[in-house]
Amino acid sequence: MLxxxxxxxxxxxxxxxxxxxxxxxxxxxxxxxxxxxxxKSTTLRAITGLVKARRGSIELKGKNIxxxxxxxxxxxxxxxxxxxxxxxxxxxxxxxxxxxAYPRQDNAxxxxxxxxxxxxxxxxxERFSQKGGTLSGGEQxxxxxxxxxxxxxxxxxxxxxxxxxxxxxxxxxxxxxxxxHEEGCTILLIEQNAKAALKLADYAYVLETGSITMEGPGxxxxxxxxxxxxxxxx
Amino acid sequence: MxxxxxxxxxxxxxxxxxxxxxxxxxxxMVYGILRLINFAHSDIFxxxxxxxxxxxxVFHLPWAVSAILAVVLTAAVGxxxxxxxxxxxxxxxxxxxxxxxxxxxxxxxNLGLVTVGARPKAFxxxxxxxxxxxxxxxxxxxxxxxxxxxxxxxxxxxxFIVHRTKVGMAMRSVSTxxxxxxxxxxxxxxxxxxxxxxxxxxxxxGGIMWACKYPQINPLxxxxxxxxxxxxxxxxxxxxxxxxxxxxxxxxxxxxxxVAVLPGLSGYRDGIxxxxxxxxxxxxxxxxxxxxxxxxx
Numbered sequence: 001m002l003x004x005x006x007x008x009x010x011x012x013x014x015x016x017x018x019x020x021x022x023x024x025x026x027x028x029x030x031x032x033x034x035x036x037x038x039x040k041s042t043t044l045r046a047i048t049g050l051v052k053a054r055r056g057s058i059e060l061k062g063k064n065i066x067x068x069x070x071x072x073x074x075x076x077x078x079x080x081x082x083x084x085x086x087x088x089x090x091x092x093x094x095x096x097x098x099x100x101a102y103p104r105q106d107n108a109x110x111x112x113x114x115x116x117x118x119x120x121x122x123x124x125x126e127r128f129s130q131k132g133g134t135l136s137g138g139e140q141x142x143x144x145x146x147x148x149x150x151x152x153x154x155x156x157x158x159x160x161x162x163x164x165x166x167x168x169x170x171x172x173x174x175x176x177x178x179x180x181h182e183e184g185c186t187i188l189l190i191e192q193n194a195k196a197a198l199k200l201a202d203y204a205y206v207l208e209t210g211s212i213t214m215e216g217p218g219x220x221x222x223x224x225x226x227x228x229x230x231x232x233x234x
Numbered sequence: 235m236x237x238x239x240x241x242x243x244x245x246x247x248x249x250x251x252x253x254x255x256x257x258x259x260x261x262x263m264v265y266g267i268l269r270l271i272n273f274a275h276s277d278i279f280x281x282x283x284x285x286x287x288x289x290x291x292v293f294h295l296p297w298a299v300s301a302i303l304a305v306v307l308t309a310a311v312g313x314x315x316x317x318x319x320x321x322x323x324x325x326x327x328x329x330x331x332x333x334x335x336x337x338x339x340x341x342x343x344n345l346g347l348v349t350v351g352a353r354p355k356a357f358x359x360x361x362x363x364x365x366x367x368x369x370x371x372x373x374x375x376x377x378x379x380x381x382x383x384x385x386x387x388x389x390x391x392x393x394f395i396v397h398r399t400k401v402g403m404a405m406r407s408v409s410t411x412x413x414x415x416x417x418x419x420x421x422x423x424x425x426x427x428x429x430x431x432x433x434x435x436x437x438x439x440g441g442i443m444w445a446c447k448y449p450q451i452n453p454l455x456x457x458x459x460x461x462x463x464x465x466x467x468x469x470x471x472x473x474x475x476x477x478x479x480x481x482x483x484x485x486x487x488x489x490x491x492x493v494a495v496l497p498g499l500s501g502y503r504d505g506i507x508x509x510x511x512x513x514x515x516x517x518x519x520x521x522x523x524x525x526x527x528x529x530x531x
Contacts, residue, residue: 048417049416050413050416050417069416069421070416070417070419071416071421071422074416074417074418075419079417080417082413082414082417086411086413086414086417088406088407088411088414088415089410090409090410091403091407091410095406098403099404099415099418099420100418102400102404102418102419103418103419103420147418151418151419
């Protein structure tokens with residue numbers, strides 16, 4: 001589905017990604033863990049075209065998408081739940097969801113997916129005509145996930161979806177992710193809650209100051225001594 | 235003041251105000267999306283009036299056709315200005331875009347001086363605009379009736395586009411968060427281009443109606459109406475479309491009414507409006523409807 005090869009990203013003079021290579025196979029759940037500032041968000045921003053890679057390549061479904069504009073990449077089947085939710089505060093909940101479906105023309109399909117998203121997150125239905133900015137943090141997170149799903153993505157990228165959520169809501173979001181995955185969507189997940197992420201993931205990459213230092217199947221890394229020390233607080 | 239002059243002056247103020255409102259929309263929409271004061275907007279207004287002038291006086295097209303063609307062409311000019319001047323500096327510091335806007339303004343004004351000359355041209359307005367209509371005891375010119383009606387229709391159309399269509403939804407989302415809008419698969423540059431088209435079309439409609447009200451046009455005719463419409467946008471709360479409408483009507487009424495009530499001050503009518511701008515900038519810089527500014531991260 002997605003292949004990164006030797007990806008380098010700079011912010012001004014800062015070398016944020018120092019040659020990242022990773023694979024996200026079709027139908028998998030891949031997770032990226034690492035400390036703050038390790039380059040996790042930058043990786044997702046590079047994939048979605050929000051920052052340009054200086055070197056290296058990004059391949060989506062066999063097509064080179066390096067340097068393409070975000071709207072092109074999103075229209076090719078990638079959706080992102082950005083860090084900090086970034087819902088449109090001045091748009092209603094319904095409009096936020098419709099923004100997710102912006103490139104689509106199939107009105108019947110959009111209606112169907114609107115139904116689907118509101119069965120995943122029934123709370124959103126109750127808030128349909130409320131402004132996005134009036135929602136609670138957890139509701140905003142559900143809206144951000146729902147909005148991303150409205151584009152019918154083949155690859156869903158999530159940047160810290162559980163950040164700042166109460167445990168109950170966090171479980172709700174993770175349950176939804178499992179369901180989305182069961183419906184055939186590939187998932188690339190960044191989480192600061194490494195334990196929950198590794199449990200869910202088929203394969204995981206550990207990122208440290210812009211480089212991948214470790215990788216392996218999720219359950220394996222969960223047992224790994226170094227990972228347990230650094231990211232699971234043991 | 236007699237009831238007769240009161241009605242006349244009120245209609246006068248409303249029609250002037252509705253023109254300010256039309257122009258103010260262009261300032262406020264571009265500011266809402268790009269945080270850019272588009273100084274060239276007042277000259278786009280002038281371009282619209284000239285297009286209509288040429289279609290009527292030179293090509294002898296029917297009035298309605300000329301006006302529509304002029305609005306469409308001016309919308310295209312607005313899109314070209316965005317594409318040629320503003321898009322290249324989109325990621326540059328904001329001050330660069332601002333200076334570019336001043337440059338585009340001078341360019342259009344001087345292009346006008348070179349191509350059509352500095353001498354004012356007499357604008358042939360349609361008969362309905364000059365006909366005098368009785369309202370109660372007062373006799374009001376057709377301009378003062380038709381201008382507000384047409385303007386309100388255009389403003390209603392604008393509100394419909396912004397709040398009920400897909401591209402309008404994208405305009406609202408771009409104004410909150412450009413980056414996240416990109417993540418929705420929206421071609422943001424295209425949305426910005428449409429925004430310029432709509433703002434310029436309204437400015438053209440304003441310019442044409444302005445020329446009907448004051449039927450002499452020259453390449454610098456946009457400057458004062460532009461500044462006052464900008465004042466209206468700030469007073470209403472820049473970035474806020476409804477605010478720009480309210481601000482426009484308010485500025486028009488204040489301008490006409492101060493002169494009507496205190497004829498001795500008529501020489502100061504521009505000064506009064508700009509004083510109002512300063513007062514708002516000092517006391518309530520976010521305007522009547524503006525929310526407290528939150529710097530975008």
